[in-house]
Amino acid sequence: MMLLSTRGLSKHFDGLQAVQDVDFDLPIGQVRALIGPNGAGKTTLVGMICGRIEPSEGRVFFDEVDITALPAHKRIMLGMAYTFQITSVFSRLPAAENVALAARRRLHGDKVDTAVKEALDQVGLLERMDQEAGDLSYGHQRLLEIAMGLVQKPRLLILDEPTQGLADSEITDFKNLIRELAGDTTILLIEHNMNVVMETADQVTVLNFGEVLAEGTPDEIHANAAVQAAYLGTG
Numbered sequence: 497m498m499l500l501s502t503r504g505l506s507k508h509f510d511g512l513q514a515v516q517d518v519d520f521d522l523p524i525g526q527v528r529a530l531i532g533p534n535g536a537g538k539t540t541l542v543g544m545i546c547g548r549i550e551p552s553e554g555r556v557f558f559d560e561v562d563i564t565a566l567p568a569h570k571r572i573m574l575g576m577a578y579t580f581q582i583t584s585v586f587s588r589l590p591a592a593e594n595v596a597l598a599a600r601r602r603l604h605g606d607k608v609d610t611a612v613k614e615a616l617d618q619v620g621l622l623e624r625m626d627q628e629a630g631d632l633s634y635g636h637q638r639l640l641e642i643a644m645g646l647v648q649k650p651r652l653l654i655l656d657e658p659t660q661g662l663a664d665s666e667i668t669d670f671k672n673l674i675r676e677l678a679g680d681t682t683i684l685l686i687e688h689n690m691n692v693v694m695e696t697a698d699q700v701t702v703l704n705f706g707e708v709l710a711e712g713t714p715d716e717i718h719a720n721a722a723v724q725a726a727y728l729g730t731g
């Protein structure tokens with residue numbers, strides 16, 4: 497069964513076609529990477545899926561229900577969680593309090609505390625739970641953002657360039673985390689690091705000039721001539 501689908505999803509900004517007629521299907525439990533050259537439309541597509549950007553045309557379905565008209569906060573209530581390129585932590589609050597704020601979007605009472613600790617443990621930050629978020633390294637702040645997504649026990653976790661700016665050892669931790677989550681959580685991952693894509697994704701969707709250029713396993717995508725051309729700028 498598909499957890500998320502889009503049909504004919506498009507977005508134009510004035511004259512620019514940022515996303516064009518995208519039919520996208522993400523089955524329950526899959527880790528899907530969304531890749532493509534700069535400006536291909538990845539963030540815009542995900543913005544329409546989350547409800548942050550209004551589509552020009554097309555529909556979005558979650559659990560086979562049409563959610564195109566639902567505002568972002570209602571999509572969160574349905575089980576969508578996302579982290580974005582721009583750091584969204586409150587730097588003067590402790591790590592645990594940041595996660596608790598995210599948890600309270602869906603949970604109440606004692607459940608918040610348990611869920612906060614569990615999410616911090618999953619990303620390896622439990623020992624730093626009382627540290628001010630702003631004092632954490634950049635990599636740890638990115639992991640904290642993921643904990644803020646995970647604590648909501650999302651059915652769909654959307655990560656926008658989670659490994660950008662991470663050190664090699666932190667990228668290794670991130671890959672392990674995704675492997676642990678795989679199967680339980682459906683994940684949509686915008687990712688530029690091909691090594692991360694190859695090692696974590698079940699399937700890859702390639703966007704180019706706002707359109708789906710190719711879809712397949714990481715190996716298929718790696719060997720795809722059209723994808724190589726798009727990345728070399730000759731496609």
Ligand SMILES: Nc1ncnc2c1ncn2[C@@H]1O[C@H](COP(=O)(O)OP(=O)(O)OP(=O)(O)O)[C@@H](O)[C@H]1O
Nearest residue numbers: 509512513514532533534535536537538539540541
């Ligand atoms: N609010 C906006 N107004 C006008 N144009 C926009 C807006 N947001 C995005 N665009 C344009 O839409 C196109 C797709 O942008 P988008 O950010 O979705 O691409 P991307 O694949 O996420 O790129 P990157 O990998 O660089 O983050 C780009 O040409 C971008 O300049």
